[in-house]
Amino acid sequence: MNQYVNKKFSNQYKATIGADFLTKEVQFEDRLFTLQIWDTAGQERFQSLGVAFYRGADCCVLVYDVNSMKSFDNLNNWREEFLIQASPSDPDNFPFVLLGNKVDVDDGNSRVVSEKKAKAWCASKGNIPYFETSAKDGTNVEEAFQCIVKNALKNEPEEELYVPDTVDVVGGNRAQRSSGCC
Amino acid sequence: MEDPTGNNPSDAPPPDSPPEKRFASLSLPPDFEIQEDDDDDEGYLTAVSRGGSITSATAAWKDDLEDADVAPPSPSSSGYAGERGTSLASSAAANDDPEPQPDDDWPRDKKHLHEDDTSASWRKRKKHFFILSNSGKPIYSRYGDEHKLAGFSATLQAIISFVENSGDHIKFVRAAKHQIVFLVKGPIYLVCISCTEESYEGLRGQLELMYGQMLLILTKSVNRCFEKNPKFDMAPLLGGTDAVFLSLIHAFSWNPATFLHAYTCLPLAQSTRQAASAVLQDIADSGVLFALLMCEHKVISLVGAQKAILHPDDIFLLSNFILSSESFRTSESFSPICLPRYNSMAFLYAYVHFFDENTYLTLLTARSDAFYDLKDSRSRIQNVLLKANVLVEVQRSLRESALRIEDLPADPSSQSVSPPPQFSQDVHSQLLSSEMAIGGPAGLWHFIYKSIYLDQYVSSEFPLIISNPKQQKRLYKAYQKLYASMHDKATGPHKTQFRRDEDYVLFCWITQDFELYAAFNPLADKSQAIKVCNRVCQWIRDLENEIFVYGESTLSW
Amino acid sequence: MAANAGNKIRNAKLVLLGDVGAGKSSLVLRFVKGQFVEFQESTIGAAFFSQTLAVNDETVKFEIWDTAGQERYHSLAPMYYRGAAAAIVVYDITNPASFTRAKKWVQELQAQGNSSTVVALAGNKADLLETRQVQIEEAKTYAQENGLFFMETSAKTAINVNDIFYEIAKRLLQGQPAQNPQAGMVLSQRPNERLELSENRTMPTSTEEYGTSGSASK
Numbered sequence: 041m042n043q044y045v046n047k048k049f050s051n052q053y054k055a056t057i058g059a060d061f062l063t064k065e066v067q068f069e070d071r072l073f074t075l076q077i078w079d080t081a082g083q084e085r086f087q088s089l090g091v092a093f094y095r096g097a098d099c100c101v102l103v104y105d106v107n108s109m110k111s112f113d114n115l116n117n118w119r120e121e122f123l124i125q126a127s128p129s130d131p132d133n134f135p136f137v138l139l140g141n142k143v144d145v146d147d148g149n150s151r152v153v154s155e156k157k158a159k160a161w162c163a164s165k166g167n168i169p170y171f172e173t174s175a176k177d178g179t180n181v182e183e184a185f186q187c188i189v190k191n192a193l194k195n196e197p198e199e200e201l202y203v204p205d206t207v208d209v210v211g212g213n214r215a216q217r218s219s220g221c222c
Numbered sequence: 223m224e225d226p227t228g229n230n231p232s233d234a235p236p237p238d239s240p241p242e243k244r245f246a247s248l249s250l251p252p253d254f255e256i257q258e259d260d261d262d263d264e265g266y267l268t269a270v271s272r273g274g275s276i277t278s279a280t281a282a283w284k285d286d287l288e289d290a291d292v293a294p295p296s297p298s299s300s301g302y303a304g305e306r307g308t309s310l311a312s313s314a315a316a317n318d319d320p321e322p323q324p325d326d327d328w329p330r331d332k333k334h335l336h337e338d339d340t341s342a343s344w345r346k347r348k349k350h351f352f353i354l355s356n357s358g359k360p361i362y363s364r365y366g367d368e369h370k371l372a373g374f375s376a377t378l379q380a381i382i383s384f385v386e387n388s389g390d391h392i393k394f395v396r397a398a399k400h401q402i403v404f405l406v407k408g409p410i411y412l413v414c415i416s417c418t419e420e421s422y423e424g425l426r427g428q429l430e431l432m433y434g435q436m437l438l439i440l441t442k443s444v445n446r447c448f449e450k451n452p453k454f455d456m457a458p459l460l461g462g463t464d465a466v467f468l469s470l471i472h473a474f475s476w477n478p479a480t481f482l483h484a485y486t487c488l489p490l491a492q493s494t495r496q497a498a499s500a501v502l503q504d505i506a507d508s509g510v511l512f513a514l515l516m517c518e519h520k521v522i523s524l525v526g527a528q529k530a531i532l533h534p535d536d537i538f539l540l541s542n543f544i545l546s547s548e549s550f551r552t553s554e555s556f557s558p559i560c561l562p563r564y565n566s567m568a569f570l571y572a573y574v575h576f577f578d579e580n581t582y583l584t585l586l587t588a589r590s591d592a593f594y595d596l597k598d599s600r601s602r603i604q605n606v607l608l609k610a611n612v613l614v615e616v617q618r619s620l621r622e623s624a625l626r627i628e629d630l631p632a633d634p635s636s637q638s639v640s641p642p643p644q645f646s647q648d649v650h651s652q653l654l655s656s657e658m659a660i661g662g663p664a665g666l667w668h669f670i671y672k673s674i675y676l677d678q679y680v681s682s683e684f685p686l687i688i689s690n691p692k693q694q695k696r697l698y699k700a701y702q703k704l705y706a707s708m709h710d711k712a713t714g715p716h717k718t719q720f721r722r723d724e725d726y727v728l729f730c731w732i733t734q735d736f737e738l739y740a741a742f743n744p745l746a747d748k749s750q751a752i753k754v755c756n757r758v759c760q761w762i763r764d765l766e767n768e769i770f771v772y773g774e775s776t777l778s779w
Numbered sequence: 780m781a782a783n784a785g786n787k788i789r790n791a792k793l794v795l796l797g798d799v800g801a802g803k804s805s806l807v808l809r810f811v812k813g814q815f816v817e818f819q820e821s822t823i824g825a826a827f828f829s830q831t832l833a834v835n836d837e838t839v840k841f842e843i844w845d846t847a848g849q850e851r852y853h854s855l856a857p858m859y860y861r862g863a864a865a866a867i868v869v870y871d872i873t874n875p876a877s878f879t880r881a882k883k884w885v886q887e888l889q890a891q892g893n894s895s896t897v898v899a900l901a902g903n904k905a906d907l908l909e910t911r912q913v914q915i916e917e918a919k920t921y922a923q924e925n926g927l928f929f930m931e932t933s934a935k936t937a938i939n940v941n942d943i944f945y946e947i948a949k950r951l952l953q954g955q956p957a958q959n960p961q962a963g964m965v966l967s968q969r970p971n972e973r974l975e976l977s978e979n980r981t982m983p984t985s986t987e988e989y990g991t992s993g994s995a996s997k
Contacts, residue, residue, distance in 0.1 A: 093383050
């Protein structure tokens with residue numbers, strides 16, 4: 041029952057605001073990471089989600105269906121959309137990961153995008169890591185998540201010291217109280 | 223005095239939902255609804271009374287320890303992990319002691335760390351508070367582990383950004399019994415999800431105080447971190463402050479300062495207060511920005527340096543911070559804190575010392591090297607307070623000097639002390655008069671009086687009929703609503719409001735000088751009630767030297 | 780530990796640094812008040828304590844700054860350790876991240892360049908041998924290489940707690956008069972006044988504070 045409710049809950053978000061939201065914990069090199077996954081809607085039809093939506097992303101995972109050429113062709117659009125909207129400081133090195141999904145379907149007989157073609161595309165975009173996955177039987181899913189964490193961490197800035205200001209009595213720019221004085 | 227019988231245009235309850243942004247296409251799941259067991263925060267104990275529960279906390283902690291072992295949190299949050307992890311380790315070692323039952327009042331347990339947005343219990347909570355960054359990273363949640371709520375946090379961010387994309391700003395969403403209120407403060411988003419039927423303005427005011435409390439701990443310098451790095455994970459910077467937010471949220475349901483934006487004083491004989499004020503004034507003249515002597519959340523005396531002005535919200539947030547952190551009671555301390563209304567950009571330094579269980583001195587300075595000076599100042603102040611018997615008087619006032627409505631002086635014009643006979647024809651008159659005897663004249667149960675000049679309020683003791691915390695909370699909620707409707711910008715401001723429902727008759731009267739909020743027996747007679755309110759105002763005026771701190775003698779502004 | 784009348788009392792500012800939850804406050808409370816609580820609440824900013832300790836016929840009055848390990852206060856740490864005669868850098872032997880953090884504090888202190896500061900490294904929670912993750916040899920070696928003195932302590936069982944403070948006091952008294960009478964031993968804030976103040980007093984064995992033990996941790 042709870043499952044059902046959750047599903048209904050999230051599907052409504054997906055239809056309304058264009059994404060579903062998931063939390064996944066991943067163990068990587070002795071540390072546990074919480075991934076906040078924005079699972080966007082619209083694999084079929086391309087639509088822009090806007091700047092605020094992509095703010096502060098650590099990694100962008102592109103997914104296509106190996107049985108659909110259209111979904112593969114759309115990858116360029118999605119990648120461009122992400123780079124424009126998220127405008128990362130170093131777009132050439134921003135961590136992307138590509139997943140070719142549904143490799144299990146029809147025992148691979150309906151496959152239209154070859155692994156070679158996908159890898160060539162990845163190479164042309166600055167060696168994006170590529171995984172062939174099956175969400176259904178779990179093939180490579182764990183490996184893909186490991187890679188996502190690894191790539192996201194690569195760009196992690198050095199931990200910076202929090203340096204707040206302290207009040208300078210002489211030259212202070214004080215906030216004025218709004219209500220009445222005594 | 224002017225008699226406020228001239229009636230008001232606002233007898234009708236104010237519209238519950240201001241006609242702002244609606245977000246009708248979203249709806250919450252069916253089980254996201256009111257939980258019957260009323261309150262989220264009943265049974266909460268303050269730091270004072272928590273002292274005895276230290277050992278019993280170990281058992282309650284075990285769950286969390288396991289959590290920490292299995293799930294060290296996200297990359298940059300080592301501080302958080304360290305804290306939780308190590309505490310677990312030591313409590314595990316204590317298992318050989320026979321431990322009592324887990325203590326539900328322990329604040330870490332009140333957070334229900336095992337919960338997340340998939341838990342039925344989490345969804346049924348009546349009032350959630352969230353703080354998140356504008357990239358959707360969780361910073362604070364009243365219930366549950368922030369890390370596990372990452373997906374939920376993203377949902378909130380997406381809702382806000384979805385509306386932003388259309389060039390608009392989301393203020394609130396109404397979904398059946400739930401109200402979701404948003405407050406955007408630069409890179410920080412604050413959200414309240416509530417089915418408590420509080421007004422939008424009230425909830426928004428609470429979010430403002432949450433933000434203020436966060437600034438008090440961190441200053442607005444956090445904004446710079448987000449400018450440099452939108453991915454910045456802010457949660458670790460608030461490490462160890464759960465108790466502060468917990469106590470703040472609890473205050474929303476019992477402390478009128480949270481909606482009146484005024485502070486309250488501990489009643490004291492004028493001479494006693496003057497003795498305290500005089501010595502604080504001496505100190506303030508020697509380079510202290512603010513000196514505050516307080517007992518719990520009540521001000522005994524406060525003094526500011528020339529032109530320095532302390533906002534009531536800052537007093538409230540500062541005292542909440544000090545009273546909710548056990549650390550301040552252990553020894554004297556010197557800590558950076560920010561007064562958001564004074565200067566939200568920067569830290570001041572607070573010297574804090576508890577003279578006894580509930581009376582404490584706070585000296586605020588901009589000098590980071592002032593500790594030894596302040597320590598010396600404190601011992602001077604302490605000597606004076608002891609000599610003038612102030613600390614003893616404070617304890618006595620705490621025990622005795624409450625304003626009781628039974629003590630309201632009789633109307634000098636009519637010498638009759640008995641309640642007016644307005645209910646005499648009622649079949650239940652016997653019953654009612656005995657009920658009224660519990661309250662005050664004309665069925666008066668309770669009042670709050672706020673002096674607009676002084677930014678101070680006083681409230682009466684609760685009578686027996688409103689003696690349990692649930693009833694008290696309900697009354698405060700009614701006052702909050704009354705406050706919001708009186709100050710409603712669209713329909714107000716109003717001068718008087720008289721309102722009758724099944725619980726009370728509520729009367730509010732606002733003049734240039736004061737705001738009076740009074741609650742009566744639900745069958746109280748209007749004209750009698752108004753007369754009694756006039757008497758209350760006169761009474762306050764008679765007592766003003768004892769119940770208020772006066773600017774002339776204590777404040778330099 | 781009592782200071783005999785006529786003894787010379789020397790002030791020594793001592794600061795505790797270390798990760799959140801390493802046990803700084805617990806060490807201080809064990810030393811100053813002889814108390815221990817299983818769950819010690821997080822310190823805000825920094826708490827101040829004082830305690831005297833007799834070493835042979837001399838007495839050291841420690842003025843102790845127990846700093847908060849929270850990240851938000853790191854950049855403000857210098858205001859607490861500036862001018863300190865001694866520092867105890869604390870880590871938790873069951874938590875390797877706290878050892879890493881301890882090394883960073885040592886580095887920071889060394890970068891301040893006051894070589895007369897006595898720095899002690901305390902591996903706390905030494906009673907938790909079963910969950911130990913920082914080996915004693917590793918810490919010992921690190922301490923030797925960096926000129927620190929090292930002890931494993933337990934605020935819970937009181938093992939080595941008084942000892943570490945005693946050892947610091949001894950080293951301060953040995954190293955002190957010859958070297959630099961200003962920097963280490965005496966507080967940087969108004970040194971003369973401080974020194975005078977304490978010499979005129981007869982120190983009780985515990986804190987000089989009034990009412991500090993109020994309600995908190997009994």
